[in-house]
Amino acid sequence: MNLFAGFSYYEILELSRQATPDDLEAAYQRMRAMYGAEGLAAYSLFTAEERAAMLAQIEEAYQVLSDDYRRREYDELLREQRPPAPPDTGPQPSLPFEETSAPILAPVPTPPAPAPEPQETPAPEPPREITGESLRRHREALGLSLDRIWERTRIRKGLIQAIEEENRALLPAAVFLKGMLLAYARALNLPAPEMAAQQYLDRLAAKNS
Numbered sequence: 001m002n003l004f005a006g007f008s009y010y011e012i013l014e015l016s017r018q019a020t021p022d023d024l025e026a027a028y029q030r031m032r033a034m035y036g037a038e039g040l041a042a043y044s045l046f047t048a049e050e051r052a053a054m055l056a057q058i059e060e061a062y063q064v065l066s067d068d069y070r071r072r073e074y075d076e077l078l079r080e081q082r083p084p085a086p087p088d089t090g091p092q093p094s095l096p097f098e099e100t101s102a103p104i105l106a107p108v109p110t111p112p113a114p115a116p117e118p119q120e121t122p123a124p125e126p127p128r129e130i131t132g133e134s135l136r137r138h139r140e141a142l143g144l145s146l147d148r149i150w151e152r153t154r155i156r157k158g159l160i161q162a163i164e165e166e167n168r169a170l171l172p173a174a175v176f177l178k179g180m181l182l183a184y185a186r187a188l189n190l191p192a193p194e195m196a197a198q199q200y201l202d203r204l205a206a207k208n209s
Helices: 022-035 038-046 048-064 068-080 133-141 146-153 156-166 174-187 192-205
Strands: none
Touching: 022 048, 022 192, 048 068, 133 156, 146 156, 156 174, 174 192
16 A cells, blocks of 8 residues: 555645745654654554655655755646636526427336345445544444455554554554545545545544644
8 A cells, every 4th residue: 555645745744835944854854763763653553665665755755845946846746736626617508498398209108116126234324423433333334354454455453453543652644644544434435535534634633732
């Protein structure tokens, strides 16, 4: 699983686009310390290959944003990638009745109703409020074990448990956690994975503020 999929260099380093060089340097050092060989939390959560991939992306983000010329080019690229607003075409006029009317046909005999299909157990309703506990309950209502979630997402069972328990001490930085939450929400067939992930992150931030 690519934890960086869909994130900009600013998001990887947890910076705003107005970040100063000092902000950038502090964020870079913090992320390197967190996911380097000496970062005990990351060491227990990720494999050596996963941490190497994350550090490589952190380094790439830093190299681009610390160079004024490359940063300006990157900012321009981000602006170009912003999707344009859909055109406002206004209400569409309906066709005159004469153009849409159809000849009156004789009624068609109604076929006999088919035999009723056997009723399947309805899927459980998704949680209205996204919390670690509500995610756990929904997973269990779907009959999904932690092993099954691991098969679908490749997220380690210990991390899934940490998400469900809202154990901030065992969870990674928000940029990595969001990728996990998106994958987990999709594995649970939640209707709005992005919204669910953000609601969880907002709740976690509020608890630790």
